[in-house]
Amino acid sequence: MKGSARARLQKRFKALLESMVEEATSGDPRELEARHKRLEIYRELLEQLPVPWYRRLLLPLVIAMLSIVGAGFAWTIRKTPTRIVLTSEVSGVRMDLKAPLKDALPERGRATGQLLSVSGSEALRAETGLPLAGASSAGTLHLCQGQFILEGLQVVPAAPDADAGDGRPAVSSVEVQLHQAGLPRWFIWRSTLTLGLGLWGPVLLSRERCKENASAGGVEVIDKPLAESLELAATGSPRNPTQLDFSLDAGSELVFRDLEVKGLAFVREVPGEPGTHTVVSTVRRAELFLADSGQTVVLPEGARLRLLEFNGRVSELRIGGTMLLRAEGRASGVWVGPEDFAQELTPTYLEYFYNARQRELLWGAAAFVWGVLWSVKRWLGG
Template identity: 25%
Template structure:
């Protein structure tokens, strides 16, 4: 009922009250009764109008709240998203979150490592320590079936793994690396800055060379070798990962190193194929589940499962934010769909019971 009709009805009600009073004083009972009946009916209409407005107001407010909630759910992205990434790349950089011990050894015929701080091989009568601030020490091994064993890294290490032709290179910054080599037949060259030590290994039982590198920042530790057969790096836990490479060392210019791959977002069932030259940016790893790095057909194969705060992909400079908003997330949650469906059904059932009992 609009305001004009209510105002007219109120004016008419006042007039009818005065008219009924005069009729009652003049003993016109039928006329007074007619006016009273009209006033009673108008009062009932006014109450009905108020009830209708009281019912409509909550409905309107509920509708507005629902629209606002949908708008927020459409524009606000989730604080983290589960991702599954299976790619081939020429380069992968990451920050180690926990101390790591390699559980898989590597075989090679040629190995090089620099920035050594300590090295010892009792069977070769070799023991050397150096001061990284005064001199750099590097080791080169050439022979048959040289085994790289027990590589260890400490938490907060920044590492970079790159593949060039058949050569695999591991760079380490901000932390020292230690490990051991097993050699049977090999030529050994230790460059200690002011001197070069040459040794030849020829053993039936492999000799163990134990080493430890210096903790470097500007000039990273470099371990490079040509793996024989397939290889794999597992159990490495990280908090950051990147798939770009510096075009010229020290230039600060980075380009995407991706060759191919696929992204899957399990929570929204979204998937996307990656092409060579695409960027893949995953920010702030929230939950870590699995990381496997292995030999690929054209580079390094990386499989990652976990949760990140943001994920972007696409051509450089035109990356698309793949992090789902709350509406996308809720739409694909089957458990939530069942829950809300059951809730709506129960509410409707209880409302019908109430109507049947109370009318």
């Protein structure tokens, strides 16, 4: 009954208001004043009548539904790309280069070592005053005797529009595997490797692989101050990498800083059954900070970490007895675990908004939504 009374009053109120508008310029002023008083009576009656229960529940229901839907979307939709900071010790890493890789001067001086080998290159240029033994391949060079001082190591990626040989753009990559302390093995794809070395001791350089009895034939270089300079430039083929092997003396290390990269991978292939390979993680320990959620994840040895479409920089890479890497940038996805059972760590928008630095934005958005709904409530009449 109350609902029908409200409907009748609203109908009369609307009809009376329309008639007053039509006769506002030509009607009798006294009649218009009487109608205006009647209109005010209708308005007061409408305000005193209770609002129907379904209209009282309309706003809370709308808010509840919007909250549920919004929370559902925020809980399931991932914020991509997400910002990450990685601090790790690894036994191997593969980096897709955006800019040249160049070693930085270590705090304790230049790195020293022995038994260096370069192979698999399409073209190898070697400038040295020392004789070269053997002539089996123009794309290989081996330091079979002697010691070296590393005066420079640089990898220059191919031009971005270069053809990879299979119709796709070239991707310049560097992979470093540290199977034993001080024995890094490098694989360099679609890039030019430049090495500057100072050689000293009984030095033997050969185009052929070193033999076990390679003690004969070395050229004596007296000591470090009179070390013979060797400049190498090796360019890999589009499909096969240039391989670089050398051993570092105890305490020596290579340091690289601020490397611009567009991809990071922490895996390597190990031989399995004949004709097969198994992919294993190279992570020894790692700490991953997800800046958009404020979450820090500690990864144990052997954890499989995948940073999808990583784009950023390796702020520091140290290679010696161990390999330490620190990187920061953005990734479209962060996954940990075996491929079939991986856990996604990419923050959701709910985690992103809950982060302390985003709470002001969250409460501002809530106040805005409440204001809009309150205006709609008043527009609906109650």
